[in-house]
Amino acid sequence: MLQINNLYAAVTGKKILNGITLTVNPGEVHAVMGPNGSGKSTLAQILAGHPAYEILDGEIIYEGQNLIALEAEKRSQAGLFLAFQYPVEIPGVSNSYFLKTGLNEIRKSRGEQPLDAMEFLKLIREKMKLVEMNESFINRPVNHGYSGGEKKRNEILQMAVLEPKLAILDETDSGLDIDALKVVANGVNKLRSKDRSMIVVTHYQRLLNYIVPDFVHVLMNGRIVKSGGKELALELEAFGYDKIKEEFVNGVNA
Amino acid sequence: MNQELDLKTSLTEKIKLQFKKFSENGVVSEPNWLKEYRNLGCTNFEKLGFPTQSDEEWKYTNISPVIKSEFNLTGLKSDSINLSKSDFSKYIISNSYTFVFVNGQFVSSLSVVPNEEGIEVASIKEIIKTNPEILEKYIGKVIELENNSFASLNSTFFTDGIFIQVNESKKLSKPIEILYLSVNENNSPRITHPRNCIIVKKNGMLDFTEHYVSLNSNKNLTNVVTELFLEENTKCNHIKIQNEVNKAFHFGNTAISQKATSEFFTFSFSLGGLISRNQIILNLDGEKSNSNMNGLYISTSNQLHDNHTLINHKTPKCNSRELYKGILYDESKSVFNGKVYVHSIAQKTDSKQTNKNLLLSENATIDTKPQLEIFADDVKCTHGGTVGGIDVNSLFYMKSRGISTKSAEALIALGFASEVTETIENLDLRKYVDTLIVDRLEKSYGNISLPIIAHSS
Ligand SMILES: Nc1ncnc2c1ncn2[C@@H]1O[C@H](COP(=O)(O)OP(=O)(O)OP(=O)(O)O)[C@@H](O)[C@H]1O
Ligand SMILES: [Mg+2]
Numbered sequence: 001m002l003q004i005n006n007l008y009a010a011v012t013g014k015k016i017l018n019g020i021t022l023t024v025n026p027g028e029v030h031a032v033m034g035p036n037g038s039g040k041s042t043l044a045q046i047l048a049g050h051p052a053y054e055i056l057d058g059e060i061i062y063e064g065q066n067l068i069a070l071e072a073e074k075r076s077q078a079g080l081f082l083a084f085q086y087p088v089e090i091p092g093v094s095n096s097y098f099l100k101t102g103l104n105e106i107r108k109s110r111g112e113q114p115l116d117a118m119e120f121l122k123l124i125r126e127k128m129k130l131v132e133m134n135e136s137f138i139n140r141p142v143n144h145g146y147s148g149g150e151k152k153r154n155e156i157l158q159m160a161v162l163e164p165k166l167a168i169l170d171e172t173d174s175g176l177d178i179d180a181l182k183v184v185a186n187g188v189n190k191l192r193s194k195d196r197s198m199i200v201v202t203h204y205q206r207l208l209n210y211i212v213p214d215f216v217h218v219l220m221n222g223r224i225v226k227s228g229g230k231e232l233a234l235e236l237e238a239f240g241y242d243k244i245k246e247e248f249v250n251g252v253n254a
Numbered sequence: 255m256n257q258e259l260d261l262k263t264s265l266t267e268k269i270k271l272q273f274k275k276f277s278e279n280g281v282v283s284e285p286n287w288l289k290e291y292r293n294l295g296c297t298n299f300e301k302l303g304f305p306t307q308s309d310e311e312w313k314y315t316n317i318s319p320v321i322k323s324e325f326n327l328t329g330l331k332s333d334s335i336n337l338s339k340s341d342f343s344k345y346i347i348s349n350s351y352t353f354v355f356v357n358g359q360f361v362s363s364l365s366v367v368p369n370e371e372g373i374e375v376a377s378i379k380e381i382i383k384t385n386p387e388i389l390e391k392y393i394g395k396v397i398e399l400e401n402n403s404f405a406s407l408n409s410t411f412f413t414d415g416i417f418i419q420v421n422e423s424k425k426l427s428k429p430i431e432i433l434y435l436s437v438n439e440n441n442s443p444r445i446t447h448p449r450n451c452i453i454v455k456k457n458g459m460l461d462f463t464e465h466y467v468s469l470n471s472n473k474n475l476t477n478v479v480t481e482l483f484l485e486e487n488t489k490c491n492h493i494k495i496q497n498e499v500n501k502a503f504h505f506g507n508t509a510i511s512q513k514a515t516s517e518f519f520t521f522s523f524s525l526g527g528l529i530s531r532n533q534i535i536l537n538l539d540g541e542k543s544n545s546n547m548n549g550l551y552i553s554t555s556n557q558l559h560d561n562h563t564l565i566n567h568k569t570p571k572c573n574s575r576e577l578y579k580g581i582l583y584d585e586s587k588s589v590f591n592g593k594v595y596v597h598s599i600a601q602k603t604d605s606k607q608t609n610k611n612l613l614l615s616e617n618a619t620i621d622t623k624p625q626l627e628i629f630a631d632d633v634k635c636t637h638g639g640t641v642g643g644i645d646v647n648s649l650f651y652m653k654s655r656g657i658s659t660k661s662a663e664a665l666i667a668l669g670f671a672s673e674v675t676e677t678i679e680n681l682d683l684r685k686y687v688d689t690l691i692v693d694r695l696e697k698s699y700g701n702i703s704l705p706i707i708a709h710s711s
Contacts, residue, residue: 016514048654072653073662081654088651092669092676097705101665102655141669158655162510 001026001197002166003046007058009222015056016042018222024166029193031208031233032201035241040201041085043219044170047077047199062166076102077109081164083155085171085201090142096124097153099161106162127160128234131187148175156187163191173207185210192234204232204234205237210248218244258298265519266300269327276328285386291394291559295409303404311401314589314621315560317529325445327348328411329358335434337438337469339364342435342583345467348682350431353377357437357540359414361482362418371426378415378449385642392451394418394479395536397509403467408479411450413479415454420458420488429461429491429680436498450480454488454516459607461491468499468526471541475503482510482518486540489517493683497690500555502529514540514569523558523687524551525694526555531560536666538565538572549578552617552694555588564606567600568628577605579674581667582618585679590622598629607637612670614643664699668692 002024009017016039016199024030029091031042046053047060047074060067067075104114119186121138121254128135131153143151152172159167169188188198188211191247202209208216216232217224225248226232236244273296277289305312305319337358339346346352353375354364359606360377366373381389399406416432438444454460466476476498478543484490496504504527512518522532536545551559565574580588590609611620644666652662671691678684692704 048650050650053591071659072650073656073658076656084651084654087360088647090648092664092670092672093665094705098657098665099655100651101661102652102657105658106656106711162655 001063003061005059005061007046007060008044008056009042010056011042011052016222017046019058020222021220022217024197024199026197028215029192029198029200029211029213031213031216031230032098032199033203033216033233033236038219039222040219041111041170041252042222044082044085044168047168047190048072048080052199057246065161072108073105076162076164077106079165079166081159083159083167083169083172084151085174087143087151087155089144091144093142094139094212095142095181096120099124099158102158103161124157124161124251127157129188130160131157132183133157149177149180152176153180153184156184160187165195167191168201170201171203171204172200173204181207182210205233208233218250222247227245265303269296269299272326272328273390276330277410279328279330283623284382285390287390290381292410294408298399298406299403300320301412302401302406303427305403309589311562314532314587315511315529315531315558317503320475320501320529323443323473323475323503325443327407327445329413329445329447329473331444333358335439336364337361337364337437339434340505341469342433342467345433345465346430347429347436347463347465347686349377350463350682351426352431352556353416353430353432354409355432355434355448358434359441359443361418364437368428368430368482369699370371370426372421372523373426373508374417374419374421375430376417378417378451379413379466379569384693392453392481392483394448396483396511396537397479397507402507404477407477408447408449408477408507408629409543412447415449415451416508417451418460418462419453420455420460421454423457424455429463429683431465432566434464434466436466436468436474436476436502437470438468438474439470441475443475445454445475445477448476448478449480453483454485454490456485457487459489463493463495463683465495465497466504467497468502473503474532475505477505478507480506480508480651482508483519484510484512484516486513486621487515488513488553489523490519492518492520493678494688495521495534495687495703496522496530496532496643498525498530498556499526500528502530506530506532508533508534509535509537511537511539512543513550514547515542516540516543519677519679520548521674522549522561522685523690524553525560525690527557527559529558531562533562535564536566536574538567538569538574540570542571543569543678544572545572545574546677547576548674549673551578551580551588552691553588554694554698556585558587558589559608561591564591565592565594567596567603568592568607570600571602572600572604574603574605574607577674577677578609580609580611581671582611582615582620583614585615585617585619588620590620590639591625592623592637592671593625593627594635596626596628596630596633596635600630602628602634603633603635605633605635609639610670611639611641612643612667613641614667620690647668660699663707664695664702664704668704671677
């Protein structure tokens, strides 16, 4: 599904990713953890196609095609989805119209008929139930004036409507209360399937109790310094990043 | 400079001659005060000529294409144009009374006029004949001709327009739309000087729209003056839509006097025309009056939209809010010059002025100048402006949801505009304005089927 080979990237001349290699197969859930500023969001934004990041070296192959050459909307149309760590506010544009435009452009790119207003309304209502969002959000402007948790829920709503093949969740759990966390995790789990993959960026093991990952990776200074199974997250929770840092430094020196 | 002087001399001769002809042509029977007023306008214009860019107030607005057009300044022309309602039905706003003017002249057979108790509405032409005394009390009482070439010209030559008087504590059951249609059937450029006089007596209410459109693509010039008198405790909503053809020139002067505890809302939408300028002078003449002055301009190709506003805080405890937004494409140009003037006795003034511009082409220019002049010490006044392109993060966010760059830009522009159109209280009007915006954006972005803006509450 996704193959990242030896990826180096910079923003405004500053190197942030220093050789990332990661393979995600269909149906797998990968958790990415790591200290603040280690490059997790940078990786996520690069995968989604943010134009500010400069790829210095390496490649990203998504379903057999060179992802780097695709504009962000083409990536989305190809089934890639990023739930933003900081969702963007778009004043004056209603949530439903925003999402309907996106969904219909995606459908069009696949040669499918666009949904009309009634069909879309039915769909969005159904998905709102899934993420337990109040229907008033249908007509509210995108993320504008939402609370932190509402914004995160809205990201999951978008994911549920767009039904991506590869979803990247960047700290969707941050800022959520415990009930909301369960709702969001439930929304994510409903979407899990044998041909859908996920990359879940998080600081907390708690989320991984609900969304159980197949792999856990630790990102530090723009590199994956350790990978393991779900028990790695527990280890991190118990010992923090210092132990891994030591191991890594020793490992490199040895 | 010499050339400028020469031009002015010939213009002076021209207007003298044309005024003489105009006076012989039928205003002989007018009351003396009106003749004197026209004389005043003419003398003023002779003195001023057309404004040039050396005039600070016209620094960014070059009207030489207007001067070169050699209009017959009187606006008098004897052509008869026969229209039927279907020729302009798309300009009719639902659930409104409609006053239709064709080339500046009221046509009662095309209009739907109210017949409600307590409201006097008639064409200016008719009022001059039937009740000039009432006009004498108001004409020229809030608009100042000094230093105002176009208002002077209007005052010299106006023949028609709308007169509305809402009597004490009255209100109409529906808003009024005043539809000014330009239909220039031969190619010689034509000028019209509509004159509107609107009075809302104590505790009265009025909703009205001035709507300027062209029915064909010939060149014309609209030079309108609207005077509004809002007495104590009145409420008035005023919308102005300028959607004339891309060859047209439009000069608008609106002057308002607001008495104590009155509430005024105005929204000015500049969409059409080649060169268009709206000048609004709002006088807060009574304590605790409230004003909202909003505007939107969408400028494309080589259009020039100029908005000059002055909010005159002359009494204590008044509020004013001003929000103008602009979207600029291509080689268009916009000017925003907004002044808030707080007189020394206007303590406890609360005023906020904002001008935001979305610049969507490297070749478009905006000259924005918000100004505050405060002579009182206990006031709360802010002003500010922004000029910028599409925010990269907003664009990326939309693209990451599968939306193409073109649609994303169009949606962001639409969202940008909606902050100001949302302030239109009347839903029929808001919908009408929204449709105009969507149509215009679709022209710029191709067929991407934009929605009618969803309004947040
Ligand atoms: N657009 C940018 N301009 C300048 N610096 C940037 C930009 N984007 C990221 N950075 C820098 O790159 C580094 C990595 O940032 P990134 O957001 O990827 O970290 P992160 O691992 O997601 O951290 P967190 O856990 O706090 O979300 C940080 O030092 C950040 O300041
Ligand atoms: Mg981050």
